[in-house]
Amino acid sequence: xxxxxxxxxxxxxxxxxxxxAAIESVLAQTYERWELIIVDNYSxxxxxxxxxxxxxxxxRYFKLQPNGTIAAPRNFGINNSSGEIIAFLDADDLxxxxxxxxxxxxxxxxRRNGICFGIFDVIDxxxxxxGKQLGPKRPQLPESVYxxxxxxxxxxxxxxxxxxxxxxxxxxxxxxxxxxxxxxFDLWLRVVRKFRPVFVNQVLGSYRVHSDNxxxxxxxxxxxxxxxxxxxDQGWIDEYTAxxxxxxxxxxxxxxxxxxxxxxxxxxxLSAIGHHYTNPRIIGVSTVAYLLSFTPAxxxxxxxxxxxxxxxxxxxxxxxL
Numbered sequence: 001x002x003x004x005x006x007x008x009x010x011x012x013x014x015x016x017x018x019x020x021a022a023i024e025s026v027l028a029q030t031y032e033r034w035e036l037i038i039v040d041n042y043s044x045x046x047x048x049x050x051x052x053x054x055x056x057x058x059x060r061y062f063k064l065q066p067n068g069t070i071a072a073p074r075n076f077g078i079n080n081s082s083g084e085i086i087a088f089l090d091a092d093d094l095x096x097x098x099x100x101x102x103x104x105x106x107x108x109x110x111r112r113n114g115i116c117f118g119i120f121d122v123i124d125x126x127x128x129x130x131g132k133q134l135g136p137k138r139p140q141l142p143e144s145v146y147x148x149x150x151x152x153x154x155x156x157x158x159x160x161x162x163x164x165x166x167x168x169x170x171x172x173x174x175x176x177x178x179x180x181x182x183x184x185f186d187l188w189l190r191v192v193r194k195f196r197p198v199f200v201n202q203v204l205g206s207y208r209v210h211s212d213n214x215x216x217x218x219x220x221x222x223x224x225x226x227x228x229x230x231x232x233d234q235g236w237i238d239e240y241t242a243x244x245x246x247x248x249x250x251x252x253x254x255x256x257x258x259x260x261x262x263x264x265x266x267x268x269x270l271s272a273i274g275h276h277y278t279n280p281r282i283i284g285v286s287t288v289a290y291l292l293s294f295t296p297a298x299x300x301x302x303x304x305x306x307x308x309x310x311x312x313x314x315x316x317x318x319x320x321l
Contacts, residue, residue, distance in 0.1 A: 003031065003032070003033040003104070004083070004084040004085055004104065004108070005033050005034065005083040006033065006034040006035075006084075006085045006100055006104065006161070007034070007035050007037060007077070007078075007081030007082060007083030007085070007086050008034055008035065008036045008037065008087045008088075008089055009037050009039065009073075009074055009077035009078060009086065009088050009089070010036065010037065010077075010088075010090070010091055011039045011041065011070050011073035011074055011077065011090070011091065012038060012039070012041065012043060012047060012091035013040070013041035013042075013043050013066065013091075014043045014044055014045045014047070015045075015091040016050050017045075018091055018092040019038075019047060019050055019051075019091045019092075020050055021094055021127070022090070022091050022092065022093060022094060022095075023038075023051075023054055023059070025089075025094040025097075025205070026089065026095060027054070027056065028097045029095065029097055029098075029100050029101070030097055030098055030100075030101045031099075031101040034058060034083070034100065035058050035059075035060065035081065035083060036056075036058055036059045037060050037080060037081055038051055038059065038060070038061045038062070039062050039063075039064050039076050039077045040061065040062065040064070040073075041063075041073055042063055042064070042065065048061070048063075060080075062076065062077075062080065064076050068180065069175055069177060069179075069180045069183065070173075070180070070181065071172075071173035071180075072173075072175055074088065074172075075172045075173050075175065078167065078172055079172075083164070084163065084164055085104060085107065085162070085163060086161070086162045086163075086164060086167060087100070087160065087161050088157050088158060088160055088184075089158050090157060090158050093120070093205060093207050093208055094123075094127075094205050094206040095158070095204065095205040096203065096204055096205050099118075099204045100161075102200055102202070102204065103116045103118070103161045103200055103204070106200055107161050107198055108163075113163070113195065113196045113198050114162060114165070114166030114170070114191050114192070114194065114196060114197070115155075115160060115162045115166060115188065115191045115192065115195065115197050116161045116197070116198040116199075116200060117135070117155045117156065117161075117197070117198075117199060117200070118135060118156075118199065118200040118202060118203070118204040119133050119134065119135035119136075119200075119202060119203045120133065120134045120135060120156045120158065120203065120204060120205050120206060120207040121205075121207070122134060122206070122208075123206045123207070123208050124208070124209060124210070125208065125211075127206075127208070134154075134156045134207055135154060135155075135156055135159065135199075136199055137154070139199070139201040141199050145197050146189060146192050146193050147241070149188060149189055149192060150189055150231065150237065150245045151249075152248060152252065155184075155185075156207055157184045159204050159205060160188075162191065163195075166191050166194070166195045167191075169194055169195075170187065170191045170194055170195075171190060172187070173186075174186050174187070176226075178222075178223065178226040179223060179227060179230070180223060181220070181223055182223040182226065182227050185224065185227050186230065189227070189231060189236075193236065217253055217257060217261075217264065217268075220253070221249060221250065221253055221268075224249050225246055225249075228245045228246055228249075229242070243275045243276050244275075244276050244279065246275045246276075247272040247273070247279070247286075248272075248282075250268045250269070250272035250275060251268070251272040251282065251285065251286055254266070254267075254268030254269040254271075254272060254286070254289060255269075255289050258292060258293045258299050259296055259299060259300060259303075262293040262294070262296070265293050266290055266293050269286045269287075269289050269293075270290070272286045273286045273287070
């Protein structure tokens with residue numbers, strides 16, 4: 001059986017310091033039938049010179065006039081690709097060498113499969129593991145993935161493979177500026193509405209955390225809310241589900257910043273209650289979190305023991321990050 005071609009889309013802007021590692025992680029794949037499409041948003045660093053070093057004919061390099069969103073270069077890459085399968089890799093992330101070999105058969109196992117994703121280790125700017133991981137917290141996906149996903153985005157972009165059929169039917173990334181940096185969340189939701197998702201319960205790569213990808217908390221929330229509102233306006237969810245999803249995200253952000261900004265955390269936790277005041281679970285966990293914001297030592301103990309994750313999976317979202 002011939003290997004299907006995998007088109008790997010890498011958008012980049014001024015990530016020359018990280019891009020070589022990303023490219024080399026694709027070159028190291030044990031799965032050999034791929035094309036790498038690098039879409040440069042007219043970087044002002046040495047990105048073009050870095051790409052020129054790699055003479056592999058499977059690597060293609062484009063420049064695209066910047067428009068302030070990452071959706072545009074991803075869509076450009078998709079539209080200029082030839083693969084039956086589309087993969088995404090951010091320029092500052094890395095793949096494990098067996099990623100494609102593991103995921104391609106899993107994705108193609110059933111004709112209704114549309115997206116495959118897995119777990120990523122979190123690394124710092126120097127490539128050191130932080131001990132954290134991103135991805136679903138349970139090996140078995142819930143029956144209604146869409147309903148869970150809209151309450152917590154547990155799909156890591158650089159871990160995804162999608163069939164071209166899924167993208168043709170669900171549509172490409174939404175280039176609306178209001179969805180900047182959450183256009184991937186919106187696309188995953190649209191895909192899982194129509195196709196079966198596949199979760200590979202193993203580490204497939206590394207997600208790099210550095211100063212450039214730490215956005216303002218309120219800005220991040222506003223972008224997530226824009227996705228939720230879009231799906232409500234399309235009639236894909238009702239008002240109750242939209243409010244529950246907003247409450248879940250407010251709680252998640254509020255909880256994770258208690259030790260860094262307790263005043264802002266309290267505001268978000270109160271917003272969680274306000275969006276879903278009829279749900280005793282949200283009221284309960286948000287109230288407890290609100291009180292813990294006044295006792296940072298207890299909060300730190302719960303975080304260090306991962307007790308918070310266990311409670312959140314039971315009370316808020318079984319796949320909560």
